[in-house]
Amino acid sequence: MDPFATEFWDYANQREFRMQQCDECQKLRWPAAAVCDHCLSPDYSWVPISGKGHVLSWIVFHRQYFPEYPALHTAVAVELDEGPIFVCCMPKEFEETELADAMPMELVWEESHDRHGDYVIPLFKPVGM
Amino acid sequence: MAGVVELDRLKRLKDTVAVIGVGETDYREDYRAGARGNATEKGSGTLNSYQLAAKALKRALDDAGIDKSAIDGLVVGGPMSTERTCEVLGINASWCVSGDAPRGIIAAVQAINAGLCHTVALVYGNAQRSMDTAYGGPRVTDAGILSYVYYAPWGMTSQGGLYSMMFRRHQLQYGTTEEQLGAVAVAFRKHASMNPNAVMYGKPITIEDYMESRYISAPFHLFDYCLINDGGVAFIIQRADMAKDGKNLPINVSGIGWSELDVDSTQLRPRLKDFYKPAHHAVREQLYPMADVTQKDVDVYATYDSFSTHLLFSLEGFGFCGDGEGGAFIQDGRIEIGGEIPCNTSGGMLSESYMQSWNHQPELIRQLRHSYEGTERQVQGAQVGQYVHDVAGKCLSVIYTRGDR
Ligand SMILES: [Zn+2]
Numbered sequence: 371m372d373p374f375a376t377e378f379w380d381y382a383n384q385r386e387f388r389m390q391q392c393d394e395c396q397k398l399r400w401p402a403a404a405v406c407d408h409c410l411s412p413d414y415s416w417v418p419i420s421g422k423g424h425v426l427s428w429i430v431f432h433r434q435y436f437p438e439y440p441a442l443h444t445a446v447a448v449e450l451d452e453g454p455i456f457v458c459c460m461p462k463e464f465e466e467t468e469l470a471d472a473m474p475m476e477l478v479w480e481e482s483h484d485r486h487g488d489y490v491i492p493l494f495k496p497v498g499m
Numbered sequence: 500m501a502g503v504v505e506l507d508r509l510k511r512l513k514d515t516v517a518v519i520g521v522g523e524t525d526y527r528e529d530y531r532a533g534a535r536g537n538a539t540e541k542g543s544g545t546l547n548s549y550q551l552a553a554k555a556l557k558r559a560l561d562d563a564g565i566d567k568s569a570i571d572g573l574v575v576g577g578p579m580s581t582e583r584t585c586e587v588l589g590i591n592a593s594w595c596v597s598g599d600a601p602r603g604i605i606a607a608v609q610a611i612n613a614g615l616c617h618t619v620a621l622v623y624g625n626a627q628r629s630m631d632t633a634y635g636g637p638r639v640t641d642a643g644i645l646s647y648v649y650y651a652p653w654g655m656t657s658q659g660g661l662y663s664m665m666f667r668r669h670q671l672q673y674g675t676t677e678e679q680l681g682a683v684a685v686a687f688r689k690h691a692s693m694n695p696n697a698v699m700y701g702k703p704i705t706i707e708d709y710m711e712s713r714y715i716s717a718p719f720h721l722f723d724y725c726l727i728n729d730g731g732v733a734f735i736i737q738r739a740d741m742a743k744d745g746k747n748l749p750i751n752v753s754g755i756g757w758s759e760l761d762v763d764s765t766q767l768r769p770r771l772k773d774f775y776k777p778a779h780h781a782v783r784e785q786l787y788p789m790a791d792v793t794q795k796d797v798d799v800y801a802t803y804d805s806f807s808t809h810l811l812f813s814l815e816g817f818g819f820c821g822d823g824e825g826g827a828f829i830q831d832g833r834i835e836i837g838g839e840i841p842c843n844t845s846g847g848m849l850s851e852s853y854m855q856s857w858n859h860q861p862e863l864i865r866q867l868r869h870s871y872e873g874t875e876r877q878v879q880g881a882q883v884g885q886y887v888h889d890v891a892g893k894c895l896s897v898i899y900t901r902g903d904r
Contacts, residue, residue, distance in 0.1 A: 400675050400766050415735060421790035426771050427668040432714040447771055455766040457664075459653040471671040487855060490653060 374402035374422045381416060385479045388416040389454060400454040410471050423450040423476025423494065428469050438484060444476075448494045456494070464495050509755075509789045516611050516744040517749035517902050519736040520563025521861035522555045522651055523696065526852040530698045530728045535630055543556055547585045548579050550729030552624025556588060559620065559733035564746030570735070572616030574603030576623035576857060579631075583633075584622065592616070600732075600856040601895035605755045607736045617738045623857040625729040629837035632727070634636040659892075661770065662806040663719035669811070670718065673722035673823030677718050681709035683807035683830045684849060690782045691846025693876045699727050699850040723807040731809040732857035734864065739902070750867045752885075754790030754898030756782035764892045779816025779887075790898040794819050797898075798881040799866045800840050801859040803888045804847040810834070813887045814842075817896075841878050859886050866903050 374390070378401075381388045390399050390438055393407035393413035405412050430447040431439070444465060448456045460467070474497040481490055505719040529546060531794055560567055562593045569716040572594040575581045594615040596606050600623070627901035634657070650656065688704045691697035704722060707851050712721045758781035760769040794817065802809050819840060820828035834842040836839055845851045846861035852858045862882035871877035883902075888895040 386883060403505045414770060427662045427664045427671065430714070430717040431654070431657075431660065431720070432717060435657060436651075443654050445650065445655040445660060445664070448769060455768055455771065457650045457653065457655055459655070493653075497726060 372402065374404060377416065378402050382479075385494060387419050387421050387477055387488060387492050389419050389445055389452075391417045398452055398454055400456065404482040408491075419454075420451055420492060423471055423475050425449075425473040426455060438464070438482070443498070444469070446494065456478065458492065458494055460495050461493050465498065467483040467496055467499065469496070473481075500648070502697070503606070504785050506785070506788055509785060512608055512612055512755070513753050513789055513791070514751040514902070515739050516608050516736050516750045516899070517739045518567070518734055518744045518864050518899070519747055519749055519834065519862070520559040520561075520740050521864050522558025522560070522562055522733045523852075523854075524554050524731040525863055526549070526550050526696050526728060526730050526858075527698050529702055529730065531626070535731065546626040546629045546729045548577055548624035548626045549584065550624070550730075550791075551578070551626060551729060551804040552579060552584065552622045552733065553588060553731070553778050555624065555731035555733035556620060556622050559735050562747070563735045565735070569618050570620045570764045572607060572610055572619035573606060574598060574619060574621040574631070574812075576600060576603060576621070577625040579624055588622070590620070592894050594619075599888065599890075600860050601691075601757075601886065601897055604736065604752060604865045604897050605757060605895065610756060611736070611738050617735045617737045617741060620733060621860075622731070622733045623853070626729045627853070627871065628729045630690050633741065639735070657716060658891075659719055659724055659806060660716045661767070662808050663723070665770050665812070667806045667824075669774065669823075669875075671809075673826065675811070675823075675826035677720070678706065678710060679826035679830065680718075680723070680807055680811065681706050681720075682834065683804075683810050684709050686832075686835045687804070687847045687849045687851075688722075690841075690844050690876075691850035694845050694851060696845060697846040697851040698726050699843060699846060701739075707855050710757070719806065719811075722849070725805045726850070726853045728825060728852050728853055730852050730858070732854050732861060734860055742902070748868050749902035750864045750884075751900050751902045753900045754786035754792070754894070755788070756785035757895045758785075759821040759894070760856055760892040769892055774816065775889060775892055775894060776812070776822070779813060779894065782894050783817050783895050786898050787807055790900065792883055792898060792900075796883045797840065797885045799844060799863060799878045799884045801863055801886045802843065803856050803859070803890050804843055805853070805890070806851050807849065807853075809887075809889055810842055813889045814840075814890070816894075817887060836876065836878055843854075844876065844878060856888055856890075858885075863899055867899055 396412035426447040431443040475494040518758040758778040882901040
């Protein structure tokens, strides 16, 4: 795995939702990368992200691509309050929820595992549901 | 920076090179043979990419009426390596690059004008069905759910999913409907039904068929997705003054344009916020003035169409209709042969052949040569053709026009 992505997942394992922020110009970047795409600085800090955002778009897979995600599987693009767009999915119990444009969303953590072991993954669900 | 070009320098390249020959493999025949041979076992390797490319090149040379020894430049597309392709085809070129069709055309215009070569063969071969190539799903990642490729950890790796998400955004923003989008699949299938070499020849669909077809990644239906099939394409570009005396009416490369939107593309910002239109706008400011044409002059249009929506977004971005008007614009046969702006007249990648930008070029050349004269397939009096390549933030476009004899 990309070493910078590894750092993201190490924080996720501790249920901390963080993204890289450039130490020079403060630009937030997602997904994780080696340098700031604005000023090319290699220096960054993993800053906490609020876990609040809203729906920008979503799709529903009617075909299974991954054993972890049988159909129907919804993928949703959440525009975070801090700016980056986070493409993810919802906990299974929200699969039937009718989504709408700009619907407020919030972070939830879920424990899961695959053939490589246990992991903790950040998901988003509609606020107040 | 996007959109800033030296137009006076670009204009000097107008009509300096021409397409003199085109060739394609037997898409439909190969697809049917593959289906017969591999009914239960896809991926047993009935065809080879180099074999397909060589067959297409032979046909392009025959079409141009020239010998292979006349080729001094080569553009190689698909999964083939440039070195091996030159070796297999027996060409010691003085200039050679790899790329998709529009990159190859733009590079060839530059190389020919720089004096590095004068006759360039652009070749592509891809035995992707025989090889059982995967473009999404766990075989692309294959290292556990957290291996970071696209959004694999959340079950999102499919290119179709990304374009479907972009269409949902268009629906939310402008009220575009699935039924409106269905006009693309229906029109391209209608065009394939006129093309005996198309994989989907003789299999027209109606808008009802489209609406009843299963979802793959809703809002995308099955018919919004391109084919996966084997094939090869080749065409030959030559310095325009040499092309004048050739066997065929030369088809000039009159306009070229290129602009990319790669910043923040993995988080889908240019896709979901802008539908990649800033890139479309930059390209149209390059190639229409260069070719000295406007959208109204374009008689036949082709777009990269791994998914139906490429057409919807590019017609808006290139100014054939206003932002958000694409859904209504593509109705009532407007994008069909005989309509105002016939699009992907061979059936495109949705219904003719998934040649990843390559099969669109021979079709435009034949339409401008009036090769289909006397059949329903010919766009009457076609003088100007445009290819738009709008793929994940990389936007390139080419204008072709009929040359002189
Ligand atoms: Zn920076």
